[in-house]
């Protein structure tokens with residue numbers, strides 16, 4: 001029997017979507033307003049989901065106090081109020097799309113969570129646009 005526990009988190013960040021190998025014109029066509037050289041911001045909403053067996057002694061899949069702290073340190077402090085392109089090393093060469101941000105977040109959390117637990121994340125870039133990643 002496996003149960004999924006979920007924790008919501010939030011951060012604000014700025015980015016610019018841009019492929020340095022392309023002309024400005026092609027970037028403008030593909031990324032639209034998101035290619036604006038002066039950057040723009042999003043209010044990102046994150047859901048971290050951890051699935052596993054219920055531990056018989058605690059009744060927990062994972063201690064939510066630990067998960068909360070992990071997200072605060074690894075994700076919120078790392079990304080909140082940052083310019084992703086310029087201040088977050090992973091995005092020096094990686095386009096900070098919601099897809100790529102989700103993969104970066106997942107990778108940072110995966111190494112800190114018990115390997116017997118399945119990790120998936122959902123990242124909302126806007127209330128209607130969101131992506132999911134679970135390491136596949």
Ligand code: NI
Nearest residue numbers: 015034040042
């Ligand atoms: Ni954007």
